[in-house]
Amino acid sequence: MNILLTGGLGFIGSHAATVLAEQGHQIILVDNLCNSQIEVLSHLGQIIGKQPIFYEADVRNTNLLNSIFQKHSIDLVIHFAGLKSVAESVTNPLKYYDNNVGGSISLLEAMQGAKVNKLIFSSSATVYGVPQYLPYDESHPTVPMNTYGKTKLQVEEILRDLSHADPDWSIVCLRYFNPVGAHESGLIGEHPRGMPNNLMPYVCQVASGKLPHLNIFGDDYETKDGTGERDYIHVMDLAEGHVAALNFVNQHPGFHAINLGTGVSYSVYDLIGAFEQAANSTIVRKVQPRRSGDLAIYYAKADKAKNLLGWQAKRDLQVMCKSGWNFHKQKS
Template sequence: MRILLTGGAGYIGSHTAVVLTQAGHEVVILDNFCNSQRSVLERLKSILGKGLLCIDVDVRNTASVSKALRDYQIDAVIHFAGLKAVGESVQNPLKYYANNVQGSISVLQAMQEVGIKTFVFSSSATVYGDPKYLPYDEDHPTQPMNPYGWTKLQVEEILHDLSKSDPQWKISCLRYFNPVGAHDSGLIGEDPNGIPNNLMPFISKVASGELPQLNIFGNDYLSKDGTGERDYIHVMDLADGHMAALDFLSNNSGWHAINLGTGVSTSVLELVEAFEGVIHKKLPKEFVERRPGDLPIYYAKVDKAKNTLGWEAKRSLQDMCRSSWDFKKKNLSPAQ
């Protein structure tokens, strides 16, 4: 298949590009690099032994997206392009609705114009909100707690309406839990600018000496050790999940929401201890006040992914920590 990856130079998109290309698919990346780095393209070339086509376009430019779909005779779209920082979405909701909702509508309008109707959407477990029960299954009520989560849910609802309006559409909404880790080559991984929002890159920066200590937000939750529990999933397992979703859609129309996680909850302290085991040293850390809006515990029920897609996460917590550290070591600045 010829597959367009919007936001394909980003963290999850770049790893999915590797998996799809190595499986024999033709991948075209469309990215405006507002939240990714052009150097990823060279790194992908090193991993794959060949360069991937890349179009420098904002997804909100519907005419340019239509042209790309036509020019490269695309068969399916995986839509990663979107902003993803919860805190920023609270401070600047218009920016998030414009990028995430308006951008998705633009891509769908371009697809409809060209006649492409296979679409995998990069959604999020944030659509569930405060858990009414755990683990979250796909039937759990959806009530996001921030604008970022609402943008994901609004796009899901648009896609659901689209599938009802035209039964030829084949749509999968993949609800991610907490992606971490990096490709085995150490060439691509999660590399945020500035102080990271996510735990694993923060831990890596403390381990490398770029940050003085790890702040752990809260140690008085009703959890196994007082720290928050999350469902961490290796980014390469997540990438495999996208290929499984495409394979599933080749024979199934309609709208399908599917959790991608491990089904296991891991506390912040458990993740830190696993990382310390990989690097063979203790990290400086301090417990600080809880962050507003953080949930004590959440993790996925993953039966649907296994039964529907024939997919399940295979990589361990140690694999996640080891690959993250390998990526960090290969990408230290010369001063370190």
Template sequence: MKNKILVTGGAGYIGSHTCIALHQAGYEIVVYDNLSNSSREAVNRVSHLIGAPIEFVKGDIRDAKALRQVFDAHQFFGVIHFAGLKAVGESVAKPLLYYNNNASGTITLLEVMAEYDVKNLVFSSSATVYGDPDTLPIDETAPRSCTNPYGQSKLTVEHILEDLAVSDTSWSLISLRYFNPVGAHPSGQIGEDPNDVPNNLMPYISQVAVGKLEKLSIFGNDYPTVDGTGVRDFIHVSDLAAGHVAALNYLEQQVNVEHSSVGFLPINLGTGTGTSVLELVNAFTDITGQRVPYQFVARRAGDIASCYASADKAKSLLGWQAKLSVAEMCADTWRWQSQNPSGYE
């Protein structure tokens, strides 16, 4: 068994898939989640899929006392930090909630990590930190700016991590900037299960296809893109999970073998290819045979025309690259949605 890892937000969409990948890579995991936008059932199903129990602690990252109890009970090599609110629209309506949870919560987590001398972190960042990019594909040196409080909260955490790495060179802090995670585990047992009306495109498409929602609203068809709809870099959640394992393996190599810390290290996780909203809808219909009625509506404030990654750094540094196709993203999403029309309920 490899090192023990604390996974904050491990019951969520990306966290649950990453728990499977971590277990398969030989890591021991403890999941810490407040279940505000996730389900205990997801952890149960992960446990069933890996054929082993998972230690689960219900707790909030803003609760230092609860975190200390977990750190008291375990000797962690590091933390994978997913615990964060992630809906752009909600962040515009409730900015204080987002800064409190995403930024203040991370500070509390880092303070407790420092108390226990656990200084290895893989942070769940986002391509939203790039704002409206000047050039494509976007690499890690691109200027950062944000168009909404959600992105701003992620960027705030990145600044905190950068300053921390400067102040204390024993920290190793990898910030994984995801592009657009979609798809589900090939078993159909775990997937994306939004609390309310989905904020993300793929679960909205699949909920229309399963009859849960009437039709898809496509925000804007007048962008300067291939078909007028927004272009994004969609990445399969299983590829994303593998990226977290690659990041941890890299940290282990640096810290345990090279005896050096990495400081603050931002790395994109994306496919390097842009797919338009309309292309994704059509691919979903082609792969699943399910009709997805849609209508064009006005652009959303804060949305940008195109956004896709340069993933060269992840390949050269971590030996990671995305492997799964848009067709697999659609097929796996539909398998999850059709087998679980009401999500984890």
């Protein structure tokens, strides 16, 4: 298949590209490089054995998307492109609605014009909001707590309406939990621009001496060790989930929301301990007051992915930390 990946040089998009290429698919990557690096393209070439087709483009440029669809006979789209900082989304909501919601509408218009009606959307567990029960399943109420989560939910609602209006559409929304780790080659991984927002790249920078210490925001939650607990999932498990979703979306029209997580909650101290073993290093940490809006604990119920997609996560926290550290060492 000819598969268009928006945000294809980003953390999750680039890892999904490796798995799709290994499966024999032709991948076409679009990325505006606002939070990714162009060198990822050559690293992907090393991993998959040939340079992928790439366009430096913003998904809000509908005319350019139209030309890409015409040139490459796209069969299916995986939509990764989107801004993802929760904190920034709260302080600059218009930027997030414009990019995440406006960009998705632009892409859908181009798809409609090209008569491409198969889509896998990169959604998020943030759509659930404060847990009314745990683990989150796909029937859990969706009441996001921040602008980022609201933009993801708005796109889901647009996609649900689109599938109702036109039954030829096949759409899978994959609700990610907390992706970490890196490709086993160490050539690609999580490499944000500026100060990291996520825990793993921050820990890597502390371990390598680039940052003086790790801030732990709250150690007095009602959890096993007082720190927040999250469902961390290896990015390659997540990437393989997209291949499973690809097989599903080709055979099942309509709208489907599916969690991708491990079903296990790891605390901040769990991750630090596993990382210290992987890096043979001590992570200096300082406990800070809780941040507003942080949840004590959340994790996935991933039965639907297993039942519908035949997929489940298989890499543990130690593998996540080893691969993340391996990537950080190679790029440093």
